[in-house]
Amino acid sequence: MDGLNFDLTEIPLRTVNNFLHKEAPGQGVKKVTIANPDGAHNIAVGLDFAVEIEVVGHAGYYAGGMNKLASITVTGSAGTGVAENMMSGRVHVKGFASNGAGASMHGGLLVIDGDAGLRCGISLKGGDIVVGGSVGSFSAFMAQAGRMVICGDAGDALGDSLYEAVLYVKGKIKSLGADAQIEPMSEVDLKTVKDLLAAAGTAFTGHDPKDFKRVASARGLYHWNADANQEY
Amino acid sequence: MSEQPTSRAVSKEESFGYDRKTIDYIRNAAAHGLYEIRGMGAKRQLPSFDDLVFLGASLSRYALEGYREKCSTKTILGTRFAKKPIELDIPITIAGMSFGSLSANVKEALGRAATEVGTSTTTGDGGMTPEERQSSKTLVYQCLPSRYGFNPDDVRRADAIEVVIGQGAKPGGGGMLLGQKVSARVAGMRTLPEGIDQRSACRHPDWTGPDDLAIKIQELREMTDWEKPIYVKVGATRVFNDVKLAVHSGADVVVVDGMQGGTAATQTCFIEHIGIPTLAAVRQAVHALEDLDMIGKVQLIVSGGIRTGPDVAKALAMGADAVAIGQGVLIALGCNHHSYFQDGEHRIATADYSALGTAPGFCHHCHTGKCPVGITTQDAMLEQRLTPEVGARHLKNYLKTLNMELTTIARACGKQNVHHLEREDLVALTIEAAAMAHVPLAGTSWIPGVSGGI
Numbered sequence: 093m094d095g096l097n098f099d100l101t102e103i104p105l106r107t108v109n110n111f112l113h114k115e116a117p118g119q120g121v122k123k124v125t126i127a128n129p130d131g132a133h134n135i136a137v138g139l140d141f142a143v144e145i146e147v148v149g150h151a152g153y154y155a156g157g158m159n160k161l162a163s164i165t166v167t168g169s170a171g172t173g174v175a176e177n178m179m180s181g182r183v184h185v186k187g188f189a190s191n192g193a194g195a196s197m198h199g200g201l202l203v204i205d206g207d208a209g210l211r212c213g214i215s216l217k218g219g220d221i222v223v224g225g226s227v228g229s230f231s232a233f234m235a236q237a238g239r240m241v242i243c244g245d246a247g248d249a250l251g252d253s254l255y256e257a258v259l260y261v262k263g264k265i266k267s268l269g270a271d272a273q274i275e276p277m278s279e280v281d282l283k284t285v286k287d288l289l290a291a292a293g294t295a296f297t298g299h300d301p302k303d304f305k306r307v308a309s310a311r312g313l314y315h316w317n318a319d320a321n322q323e324y
Numbered sequence: 325m326s327e328q329p330t331s332r333a334v335s336k337e338e339s340f341g342y343d344r345k346t347i348d349y350i351r352n353a354a355a356h357g358l359y360e361i362r363g364m365g366a367k368r369q370l371p372s373f374d375d376l377v378f379l380g381a382s383l384s385r386y387a388l389e390g391y392r393e394k395c396s397t398k399t400i401l402g403t404r405f406a407k408k409p410i411e412l413d414i415p416i417t418i419a420g421m422s423f424g425s426l427s428a429n430v431k432e433a434l435g436r437a438a439t440e441v442g443t444s445t446t447t448g449d450g451g452m453t454p455e456e457r458q459s460s461k462t463l464v465y466q467c468l469p470s471r472y473g474f475n476p477d478d479v480r481r482a483d484a485i486e487v488v489i490g491q492g493a494k495p496g497g498g499g500m501l502l503g504q505k506v507s508a509r510v511a512g513m514r515t516l517p518e519g520i521d522q523r524s525a526c527r528h529p530d531w532t533g534p535d536d537l538a539i540k541i542q543e544l545r546e547m548t549d550w551e552k553p554i555y556v557k558v559g560a561t562r563v564f565n566d567v568k569l570a571v572h573s574g575a576d577v578v579v580v581d582g583m584q585g586g587t588a589a590t591q592t593c594f595i596e597h598i599g600i601p602t603l604a605a606v607r608q609a610v611h612a613l614e615d616l617d618m619i620g621k622v623q624l625i626v627s628g629g630i631r632t633g634p635d636v637a638k639a640l641a642m643g644a645d646a647v648a649i650g651q652g653v654l655i656a657l658g659c660n661h662h663s664y665f666q667d668g669e670h671r672i673a674t675a676d677y678s679a680l681g682t683a684p685g686f687c688h689h690c691h692t693g694k695c696p697v698g699i700t701t702q703d704a705m706l707e708q709r710l711t712p713e714v715g716a717r718h719l720k721n722y723l724k725t726l727n728m729e730l731t732t733i734a735r736a737c738g739k740q741n742v743h744h745l746e747r748e749d750l751v752a753l754t755i756e757a758a759a760m761a762h763v764p765l766a767g768t769s770w771i772p773g774v775s776g777g778i
Contacts, residue, residue, distance in 0.1 A: 109546045133539045138476055138547035154530070154543045158476035173530035173540075177474055195529035196471040198515070215471055215529040217515040234525055236515045256517060314520040315503060316358060 095123040105132050117141040131171065136164050139181075156183040159200060172209075175202045178219060184293075191228070194221045197238065203292045210247070213240045216257050222292040232259050232307075233269065241288045243299055254309035260285050262304050273310045281306050359593060361500065363690025363700065365493050365586040365629065365651060370601040372584070372629060373638040375757030376750045377766065380736040388735035395731040396741040399646050401623045402484060402553020402576040405545065409576075410462055410484050410553055412646070413442025414727045415742060416636055419581075419627050419650035420466050420486065420557070422448025424501050424510040425588030425690065426654075427707035428455050430699050433657060433715030435459025440716070441723045446486060446648070449499040449524055451513045452478040459712070464555065467544070469498055470524035472514035476547065484577075485544050486555035487537070489528075489566075492585025492628040495559025495599045498524035500589040504693035507702040534569040541574040555579050560605030560628065561598075567612035567624075577623045579648065580609045584629025586651040588700055589691030602628040602639075604760040610643030611762075619643070633729020640730070641745035642761060656722035657715045658697040660687050664709040673697055673709075 096116075098108045108126065116124070123144045129135055133152035136145050139162040147155065150168035159178045166174070169187030176192065178200040185193075188206035196215040204212075207225035216235035226244030233249070235257035245263035252269020259272075260281065268274070277285075285301035338344065352360060381387035388395065402409035418438050423431050425448065432455040438445045444462035447453075451473020457463055465482030467474060479485060490496060501510070501522040511518040531540045541554050556570040557579035570578045582602025587595065606626045613619050626639045627648035639647050651659075662677075662684040663670045673684070676696035680689045690700035698709025734742045737749045751766040752758035758765040759772035769775065 106546065106550070110549050113549055134543045134546045137543050138479070140476070140480075153536070153539045157543050158479070158547060160476060172536065176530040177471060177476065179476060192530040196474065198475070211529065215525060217471070233529075255520075314517065316521050 095125070096121060097125045097127060099127045100130065100132055101128045105135060109134070109137060112136060112139055112143070112145075116143065129166075129168075133171065136162070139164075142181075150187070155185075159183060169206070170204075174204075175200070178202065180219075188225070189223075193223075194219070197221070199238075201291055203296075205295060207244065213238075213257070213259075216240070220288055220291070222288050222296060224292075224296060226263065229266070230269070232257060235259075239284065239288065241285055241292075241304070243296065251307050251309070253313060254307075255314075256309065258284075259307040260288075260304040261307060262299060265305070265307070268307065271310050271313045272307055275306045275308050277302070277304065277306050359591045361502070361589050361691050362592055362595070362688045363586070363588050363590075364595075364688040365584045366596050367688075368596055370584065370629075371603050371754065371756040371760055372601060373603060373635045375603070375754045376638050376752055376761060376763065378634075378637070378641070378733055378737055378749050379751060381738040385738045387738050388740065390732050390735045393735060394740060395734050396743075397727055397731060399743070401625070401646060402555075403623070404576040404621050405550060405574065406484075406553040406576050407549075407551045408483075408553075410444060410464075412444060412462065414723065415640060415644075415646040415730075416630075416723055416726055417443050417464075417625065417646055417648045418445040418653055419585075419648035420446035420448045420464070420488065421588070421650055421654075422450040422499070422501075423453045423456065424448070424450040424505060424514070424702070425700055427698065427701055427710070428453055428509075429707055429710055429712050430654075430657060430715060431456040432459045432712040433710070433719060434653065435463070436712055436716035437719035437723060438462070440720050441727070443723065444483070447478075447482075449488075450501075450510065451475065452481070453513075457481055466557075468524070469526055469528045470514075471529065472516075472524070479544070479547060482552060484553040484555060485548070486557050486579065487541065487544070487575075488557045489570075490557070490559030490561075490581075491587065492559045492581030492583050492599055492602070492605075493587035494590045494594040495561045496526060497590065497594055497598075498526035499587075500524065500691070502589060502691050502693065505691075505700075505702045510702055534573050537569075537573040545574075553577055555625070557581060559583075559585070560600045560602065560608075563600070563605045563608035564612045564615075567609045568616060571613070571616055571618055571622050575622060577625060577645075578609065578613075579625040579627065580605050581648075582606075582626070582628030585627055586654075587690075601760065602626060602630070603757060606639060606642045606644055607760060607762050613643070633726045634733060636726055636730045637733040637742070637745060638750065640742055641749050642747055645743065652722070653719060654699055656719050657699055657710060658718070659695075659699050660684050661697055664697045665714050666709055666711075671709075 131152045137157040145164040147166045152171040154173045156164040163182040165184045170185045175183035176195040184203045189204045189208040191209040193208045194202040197219045199219040205224045210228035212227040212231040214233045216238045218238045222241045229247035232251045236255040242261045249269035251272030282301045289296040399412040399415040439461040445460045446464040464484045468488045503519045553576040555577040556575035560582045582605045583599035623645040626644040630647045673696040695701040750763045
């Protein structure tokens with residue numbers, strides 16, 4: 093079985109997700125198209141095998157949530173929490189992404205061609221996020237590990253209470269969050285940005301890594317400290 | 325040595341407002357500039373299940389033989405939507421406590437004992453360890469704001485999922501694990517730098533309000549093909565509204581954790597001053613379920629200061645389907661005991677308590693990671709003070725005792741099933757407890773704010 097089409101106006105999403113969990117991995121399914129998503133929530137969540145999924149249209153909350161191994165493309169926009177807790181694989185949103193895109197991701201690559209809403213990459217624990225447009229406020233809040241490349245601007249409080257995650261921003265940063273600081277770009281950083289842009293696809297390779305700023309943790313809040321004066 | 329002739333006892337009168345405890349608190353604040361962090365739950369006196377008593381059977385009710393007649397304790401959780409509800413032999417479960425706050429040995433001991441008596445254990449903030457999965461027949465996997473170590477493979481391995489909104493010891497606050505306990509293994513599981521003072525998030529990263537939570541729960545259901553029960557755990561505050569919203573969000577089971585609930589590390593001001601007592605919380609939770617006609621459809625687990633068989637029986641009579649125990653379980657394992665058992669002998673630990681500035685019976689120093697009896701530690705030497713075998717044996721005995729007490733009380737009230745205990749079987753010894761629990765003051769028909777009069 094090579095390619096399969098599901099039309100969500102004809103078949104319930106629950107059946108499709110169940111098929112993708114239970115039967116598809118054993119049947120050698122390689123490519124699945126999901127038509128007429130009409131903003132349905134929880135499309136293709138919890139996948140655990142290498143498969144290409146194309147969601148033709150807009151997805152609701154948590155598209156591709158907790159993904160492992162699969163490569164999921166949303167041709168339209170995606171709602172809150174796209175690719176949340178992704179472990180591996182790839183999720184590509186061709187339109188815009190709402191709040192909490194890539195929240196608590198542990199691995200894999202999330203590509204958003206357009207803008208992302210509030211809290212993009214919040215609680216990030218690994219993996220990479222590449223955003224073609226801008227990200228909203230509180231992005232990378234408490235991000236622990238992993239990398240984010242933002243080709244547009246960033247909103248307020250970028251990287252608040254960062255741990256070891258590293259952010260690269262091309263545009264303006266409205267404000268940095270507590271304990272986040274701009275650091276010089278090293279050769280390693282330039283290569284990282286170049287590689288991530290290349291991995292994101294040809295639409296991203298026009299950006300010059302030299303135009304990006306590096307944002308990382310000043311590590312001033314790693315330990316309790318009375319002199320931090322509530323700057324947590 | 326001789327007293328001044330003018331001296332009177334009143335010259336050493338202690339202030340009520342500025343007693344030694346308060347003076348000590350202010351001195352501490354002045355010395356450190358940081359609030360106190362400690363383990364365990366609220367230590368202040370609170371209206372509790374101790375303020376209720378059962379009306380055993382007599383002429384108006386028919387008792388069952390306390391030692392012979394069957395009294396069922398079977399408990400089923402998650403009947404609303406899940407294809408595979410949780411079936412337990414007893415209504416007493418082990419509350420969520422993390423590997424990180426507890427040693428891996430302890431997590432294994434919890435699993436072994438729970439499995440032997442036929443109940444469930446729960447993971448905590450920090451992910452699932454292979455030890456606890458292997459040792460626990462029924463394991464509830466928590467989905468917490470921090471999402472430390474949250475892994476879809478573990479979701480698939482779990483028997484139920486518990487979405488944690490809050491905890492009785494600290495409703496509105498996230499977890500905390502001080503650097504001494506963030507060992508290489510703990511740090512690795514949580515994707516954190518080793519040795520940092522970890523402060524968990526207090527809000528979930530991918531949803532905000534109850535309408536979002538409904539979709540989040542749906543995601544977990546889709547993810548698990550609607551097989552596993554989904555619990556929602558709240559710290560007791562606005563319980564009536566929160567339980568209603570949890571039901572609205574699609575929970576199979578609601579867990580309500582009162583302010584006596586413990587923690588391994590939280591600000592003292594949180595522990596003692598935020599949240600409401602379990603006694604008040606359980607009534608509000610049941611009221612919410614009654615209001616929604618969800619009794620018997622959505623199950624209620626109550627936790628926070630459940631210590632004894634009578635506590636369990638009273639919680640059930642008030643309308644809980646099960647209870648969860650954390651602190652009592654740790655005490656059964658040896659928490660606050662003056663000695664520990666190692667290499668075939670009892671060894672005195674009082675010097676180690678002293679080194680922490682405390683003594684057996686008073687210790688709340690879980691946050692230090694230097695647990696004298698090897699429970700709340702990640703220290704390679706200290707954790708050997710509690711082996712899974714010894715811990716499991718004590719915990720099994722404790723759970724069996726609670727269950728025997730529970731069935732004894734149920735039989736005395738004439739019930740063949742512990743779930744048949746009802747609020748009508750209870751009266752209150754104090755006006756406060758009567759008002760909170762909505763049961764009459766003993767010897768009267770008075771429920772303050774509800775009915776009757778003296």
